[in-house]
Structure formats: C-alpha cells, structure tokens
Amino acid sequence: GQNIDQPTEMTATEGAIVQINCTYQTSGFNGLFWYQQHAGEAPTFLSYNVLDGLEEKGRFSSFLSRSKGYSYLLLKELQMKDSASYLCAVRDSNYQLIWGAGTKLIIKP
Amino acid sequence: GAVVSQHPSRVICKSGTSVKIECRSLDFQATTMFWYRQFPKQSLMLMATSNEGSKATYEQGVEKDKFLINHASLTLSTLTVTSAHPEDSSFYICSAKDRDVEQYFGPGTRLTVT
Numbered sequence: 001g002q003n004i005d006q007p008t009e010m011t012a013t014e015g016a017i018v019q020i021n022c023t024y025q026t027s028g029f030n031g032l033f034w035y036q037q038h039a040g041e042a043p044t045f046l047s048y049n050v051l052d053g054l055e056e057k058g059r060f061s062s063f064l065s066r067s068k069g070y071s072y073l074l075l076k077e078l079q080m081k082d083s084a085s086y087l088c089a090v091r092d093s094n095y096q097l098i099w100g101a102g103t104k105l106i107i108k109p
Numbered sequence: 110g111a112v113v114s115q116h117p118s119r120v121i122c123k124s125g126t127s128v129k130i131e132c133r134s135l136d137f138q139a140t141t142m143f144w145y146r147q148f149p150k151q152s153l154m155l156m157a158t159s160n161e162g163s164k165a166t167y168e169q170g171v172e173k174d175k176f177l178i179n180h181a182s183l184t185l186s187t188l189t190v191t192s193a194h195p196e197d198s199s200f201y202i203c204s205a206k207d208r209d210v211e212q213y214f215g216p217g218t219r220l221t222v223t
Contacts, residue, residue, distance in 0.1 A: 099153050
C-alpha cells in the first residue's frame with residue numbers, strides 16, 4: 001500500500017528553527033509537495049521537489065532524497081504565524097496526490 | 110498566482126435536503142479539478158477527480174450517487190451533496206490544476222447539516 005508518515009505534532013520556540021520530516025512509500029514518484037494549513041482554512045502551497053536536494057524559498061526550505069523516500073521541511077526564524085499544520089503529499093505514478101496526515105506545529109513565545 | 114474560488118463559504122442545511130458547492134478557477138483553465146473532504150483534526154481525503162467533459166472518478170468508499178460532481182467547463186466544477194445527513198457535515202475543499210504540476214486550492218466550504 002501507499003503510505004506517508006510525518007510526526008503528528010511538534011513544538012518549537014519563536015525565532016528558532018524546526019525541521020518537519022516526511023517519509024513515503026508510494027507506487028511511483030512524480031514529485032513531493034509541502035502545504036501549510038491554518039485551522040479552518042484550505043491548504044496553501046509551500047514547496048515542490050522532484051529532484052534530490054534542497055530547495056530554498058525565504059525562511060522555508062525543503063529537501064528530498066528519492067533513494068531514501070525522505071523529505072523534510074525546514075522553517076527558520078519561526079514566527080507565531082507559522083503555527084499551523086504542515087502537510088506532506090507525494091504524487092504517485094498515476095499522478096494522484098497521496099497525503100500525509102499532517103504535522104501540527106505549535107510555536108511558543 | 111492562480112486563484113480558485115468556492116461558493117458558498119459556509120452553508121447550513123436541514124437533513125434530507127441537497128446542497129450544491131461551486132468551484133471556479135478564476136484566471137486559468139483547469140483541466141482537472143479535485144474534491145476533498147476534511148473532518149476536524151484530520152488530513153484531506155480525496156473524494157473524486159474530475160476532468161472537464163468527462164465523468165468524475167470517485168475514490169473507494171465515496172458514493173457517487175450521493176456526491177454528484179459535474180465539470181461542465183474548464184473553469185467550473187460543482188459538487189452536490191444529495192439527501193444530506195449530519196454525518197456529511199465537514200469541510201469540503203476543491204482544487205484545480207492546469208498542465209502545471211501545482212494544484213491550487215479553493216478556500217473551502219464548511220457544511221453543517223442539522
């Protein structure tokens with residue numbers, strides 16, 4: 001079966017750095033996405049990785065290792081507004097998005 | 110960036126009635142639209158995938174006669190929840206994509222069935 005694993009919840013301090021991991025086992029791979037979702041709102045796109053390596057976009061970076069079936073989202077200089085759920089999703093061989101359950105990130109002052 | 114709208118944003122209906130939710134891509138043509146359902150504190154659950162002009166493909170366990178999907182044009186898809194029951198109360202989110210890799214999400218519709 002297809003599976004996406006990410007931690008259920010993480011806590012970090014304002015101004016610090018946090019890394020949210022995602023491991024996946026899917027039938028085929030056509031890219032990995034990270035989305036941010038605030039409570040009661042729809043997800044918003046953060047990043048897309050299809051090749052191995054690090055993609056940096058401002059305070060957020062995303063890393064992919066296809067051989068390990070592994071990705072992480074790195075958030076730097078954390079702000080209170082970064083408190084949200086972070087969803088990892090993989091596009092499989094049928095171009096279907098397989099979603100992780102999401103990681104709830106709690107930022108403390 | 111691409112914009113997807115949903116209407117209504119919130120709806121309350123009585124048990125047994127039907128509710129229609131619209132999803133529109135405002136500044137691009139969506140070859141494919143997706144409908145998701147999300148229960149509190151849970152991740153997105155794909156309900157169906159629809160391509161313009163063809164029948165929707167429903168995920169296992171989703172009743173196609175209860176959740177009617179119409180994708181009549183490249184900018185509009187509708188989801189009709191027929192004979193709604195309280196257990197259908199949820200957050201319904203659509204997303205749309207063109208030939209690019211990215212899916213663009215609508216703001217969601219919160220359905221409450223009383």
